[in-house]
Amino acid sequence: MSARKDLFSRALGVPDRLHMAAHSHHLWPDVTLDAQVDAWRDAAVLADHKWDKVLGEVYPAAQGLVARELKLPSPETVVFAPNTHSLLAVLLSAVDRSGPVRVLATDGEFHSFRRQAQRWVEAGEIELTLVGSEGPDLAERFLAAAREGGHDLIFASHVFFKTGLVFDRVFELADLARPEGPWVVVDGYHGFRAVSTDLSAVADRIFYLAGGYKYAMAGEGAAFLHAPPGFGPRPVLTGWYAEFGDLEGPPGGVGYVRDAGRFLGATFDPSGLYRFVAAGTMLEREGLTTTAMARHVARLKSVLLARIALGEAGPLKDAVVLNPPGTGPSARFLALRHEKASAWKQALAEKGVVVDVRDDVLRVGLSIYHDEAHVEAFRAACAALEP
Template identity: 60%
Template sequence: MTHKHLFSRALSANPDRLHFAAHSHHLWPDASFDGQVKAWEDAARLADLKWGRIMGPVLEEAQSHIARELKLPDSTTIAFSPNTHDFLVRIFSAIPKRPVRVLATDGEFHSFRRQMARWVEAGEAELVNAPADELVAKAESGGFDLIFASQVLFNSGAIIGELERLAAQAKPEGPWVVVDGYHGFMAIETDLSAIADRIFYVSGGYKYAMAGEGVCFLHAPPGFAPRPVVTGWYAAFEDLALPPGAVGYAQDGGRFLGSTFDASGLYRFNAVRRMLDAEGITTASVSAHVVKLQRQFVEANGLPGFELLNPLGDGAHARFLAYRGPSAPSLHAALEARNVIIDVRGDVLRIGFGIYQDAQDVDQLADILREI
């Protein structure tokens, strides 16, 4: 299965590039261009009245796509924001005690690590880090207000496979469990139906959703964090039971909305999801294609002397291969000089795969690595 024809604009824009960073800035399919144009056309046609369309059918369609992908029982639990950091800040603000006792893996993304370090520095939080394979047991020992874990770790590709055990710790009064699904959403099949009433789940369009930046989302379980302290006027709700002057909130996921935003990401996301449906492309079929390419690359032994941190097995796998070696930075630079795009995190090279690649691309990458 190859679908290069769906990415004709991105591929033709830089025809000599070999792009193996689908886990980072995934190439945009042609459908996303159509979605971007539609956003502009609606703004030109409707002007001020565009918000009725955006906050109505456009947002509702995006919610329905996400709910179907994650097997969520109720699409209205989903809110949108330009980035997932917004949601972290709002969730944290809703916890009524200080310092907040936080448990996280030792492999969370820079955004979380930086913000948490600053909260610790300011006396707002106390942080305990645990290896991914020890996180659940540590959570079960108790004593935390917030448990934060990536579904797939961004640096190593390790997968947290015990979400149900983790979710079992969650209660409306605390602790709250937040799963960062940015490397899981539309990368591995994810069924949250059994735990949707207990966990927060955040992700976005930049990677495997193929829709670019500006379209991140949060699934917020009912009854958890009903009144975030950090809030925007889009989260307003006319609750007649409130005393005059009180701050009201939507009762669904809308309680986590912020303020005015660029809605073009929603249009792109919807257009991409419609394209996938029309082509019969699912997360499972993309994963099968990706694993085939990954096996081909591993068997080609393109990186001798490097340690593969996430070996291929029979179960779910990250959309990238993570290789550790001391020459990772220099090798990354040498590849970039030849217009071969992967990425590097310290001494770890990440090679990402997607549906705009085929076996010939993998052979070419392996040949270039052997030449270097």
Template identity: 45%
Template sequence: MMKSYKHAYQGFFSQHPETLHCAPHSHHYWPDCTRDAQLAYWDDSAKGVDHKWDIIFGERVPDVQQHLARLLNHPYPEQFVFASNTHELLYRVFSSFPVTQPLRVLSTDSEFHSFARQMKRLQERPQFELVTIPTEPFATFPERWRLAVEQGSYEVIFTSQVFYNSGVLAPPLEHWLPAVPDHTLVMIDGYHGCGAIPTDLSQVAARVFYLAGGYKYLQAGEGCCFMAVPKNCQLRPEYTGWFADFANLAKPQQAQVAYANDGMRFAGATMDFSGLYRLQAVLHWWQQEGLTVSRMHAYVQQLQHEFLQIIDELEHPLLRRERLLAPDLAQHGHFLTFKLDHESQVSELAQQLADTGVATDYRGDRLRFGFAIYHEAADYQRIKKALRSN
């Protein structure tokens, strides 16, 4: 059994000594190694001044690309492109489709707010159509999803790896991707999966756009997101910036806008790369400690099992195992979601926990508990104490 790594997060713990942080799915604590990385970005900026881009694109970016490729078993490190957020990358892909042509998209009702908002706005176009498949009931979703894939003709299919509003894993790619026509672009939102769920993209790297970032389980904070772009992709995003042809910046510009022949064709423009430095530090630390995603996932699954045992012992009228949205822990990411009867019950229970130093988060009638390698099973006794004392 892997040990807790609580000792590696002392910078954050020192600021919240009385808090049990059960919301790493919302904003993960950063390990201490990221502080030195933040300073390294300052030092490289001071050292390079106008030429810091040579350091960033010549040394830092390729190193992080290599680490991400190993993490996700992706054969093409050069196909990883970075941006401040995944939405920026998402919209670059959508901007590759002419506005005047029909655009039909298949997705679910459980995608993150930015995607849902963007799709709602695009639906104001007369040529745009969104087909939405409800994820609940979860037991029948894989069958309903595959049926939708088989029956429709879409330009884009977009779904999460782990659904943000439930923690439930989406159907494995191998169950439905073979039914997708070659002309359909497939995008996977891996934000709640990357760094939490063992992920192998080796067989789909030439087919799938995979989006994720440092804010959640990669533990590097905001400002560094990435997309793995299929090899030999020739899309020409309309929403583009000077990074997208960085290697040819000094050459005479062609009549037609040119793009890099790798993932960088989806790059944007000037951004703060301190998040990439922090991500680099986390990935180096994981490698040094032998912290594979499989090891961390097994540790979190054990924590979830012991957490639910404590919930069973508590015998709370609302916070009960049968309130889980999905009972099978094998089908969860790194947070568990309890569905109550009313939104007021959720907000009151979340506030009750917060008043005793237990940080959770909630959406409507759903209360979410997240798990991390800076937890120990004994920590969850605080939940029992907090709810029994009120």
């Protein structure tokens, strides 16, 4: 496929900017502006009745997009929230355990999990065991630790946010999952619409957490959780939206809906869902499947890596590529480790080139709005960096 700059004319029209950070803040396609205006117009025109449209049309459309992308048996297993942190907090509150929740995770999880998990440890609410996320034997080490048992919740990323490494065997953890525990939670934020993901065989046993900010191209406010039926029927942290529908619970007690809505909170800004639906519908309409987009990005990554290896991108040749192309799934960004990564990022920013850094790793994210000209412009900018 060719680059689809036409779908991002407004964002690409910003002068003096070369955006090479699609993995971090994906540029918004043009259709999301119309969606944002629609959200405002519905609020103004429909007023109190806007929720009839939000919950009756927009929300189900967003659930359907997720279900089709992930091959879920039912869209009713998908629940949305403003961010993944709130979903994570509600999810942990649903674990039925009198003592600290025993959690197994990796040391490469995103900050929404890392920071909260550290605070839960301090508060005595969880006992946390971490497995190193780097190295070719990650899958074997993590699966072995999980199979040892003794955990209430197992949490791991499909694609690691810093290194871009793909944990392609993460879904094997579904074999361990039980409604009474352990629960398996896969962080799919850097995998959703980046790596083709088919959950049809494991949807009845795993949780899957992701959102619209990255490759779904919708921005903030549209995080989601796939929640398998029978797992966590009564979260302790609960909002009044979780009682809309067919309820179950003890007589006179707090009732919960039977579907994924049991994890809902309270009133939210629906504009993120409008954008999520608009961007997802655009991708489906244009035939921009995850496989097709990943193939386009992989080609550009190969071009860039070849130029780096030849020394044509300045000091980037001295960086270690943490996620080189291989035979398996690949992240939609390059992770380049070097002690001067932060200095390079700053120098590039002064030239109007947008990348980002995580510790000593420079991340370069590509998408369908990039072409060879963008890669060449980035290479030239890097060639001028000081060693």
